[in-house]
Amino acid sequence: MPDSAGPSDSRAQQLRDSLDAVEQRVASACDAAGRHRSELTLVVVTKYFPAGDIERLATLGVRDIGENRHQEASDKIAELAPATRQDLRTHFIGQLQSNKAGAVAAYADVVQSVDRAKVARALDRGAEREGRLVDVTVQVDLAGDDAGRGGAAPADVLALAATIEGCASLRLRGLMAVAPLGADPAEAFERLHRTHEDLIADHPGATWISAGMSGDLEQAVAAGATHLRVGSAILGSRPALR
Template identity: 65%
Template sequence: MSRREELAERLAAVEGRIAAACEAAGRSRDEVQLIVVTKFFPRSDVDLLAELGMRDLGENREQEAAAKLADGGPPSGVRTHFIGQLQSNKAGAVTRWADVVQSVDRPKLVGALARGAEAAGREVTALVQVDLDPAGGTGRGGAAPADVPALADAIASSPLRLGGLMAVAPLGADPEPAFARLAALAEALRADHPEASWISAGMSGDLEAAVRHGATHLRVGTAILGDRPSHR
C-alpha cells in the first residue's frame, strides 16, 4: 500500500468515527472541522493530505513547522494551526506561517502575537487554551478557567481575531467531565463575545466525547498518520 493509500484509508476511518459521533449527538457533520496534526511527519505527508482534500493542518513546534513550510509555504488552500505551547520570543515567527494559534495561555503572548501578525501583515485567529487538569495534575498547559474572560478580552481588543477556546483532556482521566466544563466555559464566553464560536477539543482517543460536548474542531494525529516517528 502506498503512503497516499494508507492516509486515505485512515482518513476515511476517522471520518466514519466523526460522522457516527455527530449522528449520536444529534449534530450535523458540517458543524465539526477536522484538523490533521502533522507533528514529526514530513512535508510529503502534508502535501498528500492536501491532495486528499484536507484543508486544516496543525503543528506543535515552531522550528519544525517553519522548516517544513519553508519551501513554498503551506499547500494552496490549507489553513495552518499552531497548537503547541509557545514561548513569547517565538510568537513573531509563528505568525509568519500560522493562520490560527490555538494555545494562547497568558496576556504576554497576546501582545507578542499581535505585534508579529501586524509586522507580517496577516490576520491571525487566536484561541484561549484552558487548563482542565485537576489540582496537582500533570499540566497539559493552558490558562486557569478563572482567567479565561480577561484573556479573551485582551485578544478581542488586539489586532488578533478571537476564535474561542481550546483544551486538552487530562491524561489518564475520563474526558467527559473536562469537555463538559469546557462547553460551559465556551457558552459563558459567547455571552460576551458572540463571535468566539470555536471549541477545539478532542484527539484520536477521545474525539467522540468531544463531539458529544459541542466541539467544533477536532485535532487528530495518530489515528490518521500513524505512530509518530522517533524525533531526532
C-alpha cells in the same frame, strides 16, 4: 521534497484509508449527538511527520493541519508547494513562548494555544509586522495542575479574551483544551463547554470549541466541539528520530 507525494504511492493509500476511518468515526459521533458533520472541522495533526505527508493529505482534501513545534513547523511549511500552502490553514497547537510568538505569526493562520496576555501581545506584534490577521483560541487548563500542557485557568479566560479582542491583528475565535491525563474526557469536555458558554455571553463571535483527539473525539463531539485535532489515528505512530 525528499519523498514522493504522488497520489498513487502506498503511503498515500495508507493515509486515505486511515482518514476514511476517522471520518466514519466522526460521522457516527455526529449521528449519536444529533449534529451535522458540517459543524465540525477536522484538523490533521502533522507534527513529527514530513512535508510529503502534508502534500499527500492535501490531495485527499485535507485543508487544516496542526503543528506544535515552531522550528519544525516553519521548515515544513517552507517546503510545501505554493499551491498546497495557499489552500492549507495551519493551526499552531503547541505551547507558545512569547519570544517565539512573533515568528509563529509569520506562517500560522490559527494559534490555538494562547494562554497568557504576554503571549497574545507578542503574537499580535508579529502578526502586525507580517501584515496578517491571525485567528486565536484561548487554551484552557482543565486539570488545574497540568502545567506541562499549558492553558489558562477557567477563571482567567474572560480577562485573557478581552486582551485578545483588544489586539488589532488577532481575531478571537473561541476556546481550546486537552482532556487531562487519566480523567474522564466526557466530564472534562462538559466543563470546557460550560466555560465556553460564559465566553460567548461576552464574546458572541467566539464560537469555536477545539477539543478531542484520536482517543476521545467521540466525547468531544458529544460535548459540542467544533474542531477536532487528530494525529496518530490518521498518520500512525510517531516516526523514529533520525
